[in-house]
Amino acid sequence: MVPRPAAPPPLGVVQRLVNTRELLEDRDDLSTPAGLVAWADSEGLPCPARPTEADLTRVRRLREALRQLLGAPEGAPAAVSALNGELARTGTRPLLRVDPPGAEFVGDDATALDTAITRVLATVVTTRLDGSLHRLKTCAAEDCLWAFYDRSPNAVSRWCETSVCGARHKMRAYRARQAASTSG
Numbered sequence: 001m002v003p004r005p006a007a008p009p010p011l012g013v014v015q016r017l018v019n020t021r022e023l024l025e026d027r028d029d030l031s032t033p034a035g036l037v038a039w040a041d042s043e044g045l046p047c048p049a050r051p052t053e054a055d056l057t058r059v060r061r062l063r064e065a066l067r068q069l070l071g072a073p074e075g076a077p078a079a080v081s082a083l084n085g086e087l088a089r090t091g092t093r094p095l096l097r098v099d100p101p102g103a104e105f106v107g108d109d110a111t112a113l114d115t116a117i118t119r120v121l122a123t124v125v126t127t128r129l130d131g132s133l134h135r136l137k138t139c140a141a142e143d144c145l146w147a148f149y150d151r152s153p154n155a156v157s158r159w160c161e162t163s164v165c166g167a168r169h170k171m172r173a174y175r176a177r178q179a180a181s182t183s184g
């Protein structure tokens with residue numbers, strides 16, 4: 001696989017969550033409870049010791065809503081509604097701490113997974129506010145949909161990697177033209 005550039009902080013956590021599923025290679029790191037624990041560990045996020053199927057489904061739905069959001073910067077009403085639903089469901093609020101200095105999200109009934117989801121969504125909220133989220137996109141190839149960080153000057157890139165999905169798109173367009181010319 002061609003290495004694709006990673007997004008700078010704080011967007012990395014969102015990019016890596018979306019890319020726990022790789023459509024082109026039919027891989028899903030969040031297909032088992034152990035996979036969910038490993039993902040949370042790698043991000044330094046809290047996680048239930050034994051995630052349930054419902055936990056897995058919840059995080060996978062969050063992931064796909066994020067993929068839709070990144071794929072439709074002009075508007076993804078269903079995804080926005082799902083993400084707002086998750087924000088409300090977590091029941092957490094931000095709190096500044098004195099000792100040690102820092103901040104966290106707390107909630108009387110918040111589970112470890114609620115806190116993990118809050119932290120991912122807090123990044124989405126702050127990067128929507130400062131405008132930096134628009135450079136995190138999904139690849140325009142429908143069988144890829146990889147989340148990539150667009151470094152082009154005007155943020156006009158469409159492919160996760162031009163040499164991979166851009167080239168595949170050109171090849172398909174070429175074949176379609178060939179087929180049209182031989183059948184016509």
Ligand SMILES: [Zn+2]
Pocket residue numbers: 139140141144145146159160161164165
């Ligand atoms: Zn791609």
